[in-house]
Amino acid sequence: MVIRLSDNDNLRSMANLLRSGATLTSLSCPVCASPLFKMKSGELWCAHxxxxxxxxxxxxxxxxxxxxxxxxxxxxxxxxxxxxxNEKIRDEKEI
Structure with missing residues (x-):
C-alpha cells in the first residue's frame, strides 16, 4: 500500500529529509517522478x-x-x- 502525501506534506517531508542529512539526487522516482533522496545509510528514498x-x-x-x-x-x-x-505443541495433551 502506497501512502501519497499532499503537496504541503510532500514538501515538508522533503525538507525533513534534508534536515536529517539526506542529499537530493538527480534521480527521480519511477512511480511518481518525484526527486529521490540518498539517505545516510546509502538507500534511495522517495519522499512522495x-x-x-x-x-x-x-x-x-x-x-x-x-x-x-x-x-x-x-x-x-x-x-x-x-x-x-511451539504454542500448539506446548498445549498438546496427547503426545
Missing amino acids: CQKRVVVVRENGEITEALAAPLLNALESTLITKIGEL
Missing part, C-alpha cells in the same frame, strides 16, 4: 511515495535487489509460524 527505491542497472541485479527484502519477510514469517507451532 514514502518508500525505498532500488536502482537496477542489469537484469542480474534484479535478483540481488529483491533478495534482501524477500529474505527479511521470509524470516519474519518463519519466526511467527514457529512460535505458533
Whole structure:
C-alpha cells in the first residue's frame, strides 16, 4: 500500500529529509517522478511515495535487489509460524 502525501506534506517531508542529512539526487522516482533522496545509510528514498527505491542497472541485479527484502519477510514469517507451532505443541495433551 502506497501512502501519497499532499503537496504541503510532500514538501515538508522533503525538507525533513534534508534536515536529517539526506542529499537530493538527480534521480527521480519511477512511480511518481518525484526527486529521490540518498539517505545516510546509502538507500534511495522517495519522499512522495514514502518508500525505498532500488536502482537496477542489469537484469542480474534484479535478483540481488529483491533478495534482501524477500529474505527479511521470509524470516519474519518463519519466526511467527514457529512460535505458533511451539504454542500448539506446548498445549498438546496427547503426545
